[in-house]
Amino acid sequence: MSKETLQWLNQNTLIGFTDKRGTAWHYRADLQGAEPNHYSGAIPTGDVSRRLFHWEPVEQPIYVPSSGMEWTPNGHVPIPGTVEAVTDTGVLKLAPLHDRKAIQRSDTGHTMGIFTDSYQPHEYNEWLINTIATLLDDDLSIGSAGLLKNGAVAWVSVEVPDNVTTPEGVEFRPHLFGATSFDGSLATTFKRAVTSIVCDNTMAAGLGEAGQQIKIKHSRHSKLRIGEAREALNIIYQVADDFAAEVTTLCRTSVSDTEWNAFLDAHVPMPDEPGRSRTMAENKRDTLARLWNHDKRVAPWKGTAWGVVQAVNTYTHHEQTVRGAVRAERNMLRAVTGGVDELDHTTLHTLATVQNNPALLAA
Template identity: 70%
Template structure:
């Protein structure tokens, strides 16, 4: 990974509560001579505003070159949004676009949702600042009787490039592997989406009720972990899951080679990796194997792993991975007729 990428991540991602969760992945380490991006406790709101959100998205008209005159003509009903500090063009939109400034929507509105001061666990910018997120966490890490350590959080994200609507949702950070997981592993997580349009508003009372807020996430996730840890997955069922999750092509070639590599990696995680093996033989171990593979082992194309993982957390794609894993496993356990609980 290039020094430029490390410098960008150091300046544009902030990681809090390291005394509780440990340091984040190597690509988030601070570089010599730069301001550290790790905090032992909560990240001060002032630091997020200063280090990440200390600029504005400025609206500007759009001009195009006329093929007839060679001069510039203003594009009707189109505006660009640029960073006030460096002039970077974040995105182009119609006149009906309603901007959601990061400090207002990802700090002030989250504080309103919680009716309290926010304790920020992580925050950052992606795509040159066109995408931003803030994660609010409880101070203490929770450990279930099954040995699963996690941190529930309320996650907010928005963009200035049109890639996503403003989103607030419940999520979980799995400490053992620094992975993001859905608050509800087996089903779609609760979330609120607000479009960037003048008629779309965040109704705080409705949002609080729908999200159930951060503190109820712990009970829900703990209950699901307990159920999954009590669901036995035998070696034969694991093999059947691999066949369903990553089928082996009959013909030799690149597809077969890639499938073999993926299956071998998943088997290594399942049997030997410290992030997965403690729950070997259970449905939770299967979820851990696939989730850890997706975060840490899967080939990344046209992006850095750090950016890819965070974008998946923001868009909810990583939660879809967990849901799909459990759906496949449920089919396998039903088909084998060996579904059992410890």
């Protein structure tokens, strides 16, 4: 069972520009609650704060069972802050852990993480909404936002209003998203990426290299330099031209049937011995072949390097088995943490090796 139910996704994520990109895969009108979570145009900044970020991270002390005494050079002395709790078996003494704290949601009391005292939570409204509102201009708007892991992870995506379509028929949306967490899984991150409209895949802005990003650790003296964020945000306008040029190069790079089969051999090696591993490899290769030959998200670019990238990216986003997390959660976390960059780079590196074409990575 996924961590995020369909109801959670319909009530705790906001999807904008649906006139341009269509509805999200998880859209269910009967699970929307009092307000729909899809917007035909941009998502108002106030809606993100009101609907998603209306609560605060609260620091709470942590207590552990204790005798209430500790040894010092002066002998046993009471531990400061020790409290007593009445239980079914009697009175239990609890001593505070002075170098640890819990971060809880102010509205539900859900504990999102436990940290050392030096950890500084980056409140969503301050670090995502206020910062992005400062950076937005007339040509940029919020295109999506959401909470994952019971609110412990959040993102806000800034996008241009219109899709970009290359001469090869590849339609995409350049964007920059900010994300942070209260469970220790993410530093506050601002990162550029693109979304492929035909399959709703997040892809690296630079397919052959890691996309530009800014990361700020959750420390006492952490702060975001607006100049750096503005510089990163400005890159959103460069992404369209850079990505379109990459797509053109990849669409012009032919991949023969022999090279495609060689790519599958390298990308999904087939174990010699029968068993579960061989069955899984066979199923993956069969799915990739189906996407390559018949799926509208991939088949229009069959026989090209772009088709190879699309096949692997679409398989990973939409076909691969997901364990312990909902697909939307996993895909967003991969986009934030760099897994998308690694996926696209590895795909091109494997294809370049099969074709003996190092220029493919430098395109």
